[in-house]
Amino acid sequence: NAGVTQTPKFQVLKTGQSMTLQCAQDMNHEYMSWYRQDPGMGLRLIHYSVGAGITDQGEVPNGYNVSRSTTEDFPLRLLSAAPSQTSVYFCASSYSGLAGEKLFFGSGTQLSVL
């Protein structure tokens, strides 16, 4: 079972470059989300989606764009990378996003912006 798949695992960018972090799930989950993890700050929600064509902002959305054209995929776009976006990024999904559903996480993308 693949579960939640994230690519790439590691990425180094220069300030101002753009890139897309990929996330795909094969569990037919309606809910998908992106978190960033920074030391001492836990996991902070960037954007989330409760179904194809529906996205919303989380706690720290600035500098990131998302779209959800299919149930399976939820890419995260950095339009102009900044050093403050150096972090570990996790994609997570659940069946519908209702309170009480457990999240399934991908293996993460470690991003460094120089």
Add this chain to the structure above:
Amino acid sequence: GQQVMQIPQYQHVQEGEDFTTYCNSSTTLSNIQWYKQRPGGHPVFLIQLVKSGEVKKQKRLTFQFGEAKKNSSLHITATQTTDVGTYFCALGGTSYGKLTFGQGTILTVHP
């Protein structure tokens, strides 16, 4: 939004000692989840608590939900080196799709 405080931030124990991490919310919660993240890994769901005063056990792990549903704890009895990692609480509020994570407690177990 929801505020959550998780303490301690770090805990070093000798193998065999007990460990407890606490999670406190500024608001009454509908439920709380706990996750474990091994070093270099991703968070993995451990358990969910829903009822006031609820206590659940998983082998050496005991999870409690406060009577007022504003706090929770995770207690590990007789730690083992396999327990190392970061333990997160996650607050399920009323907002659909938004799970607020605590800062996490990093557990180190010395053999």
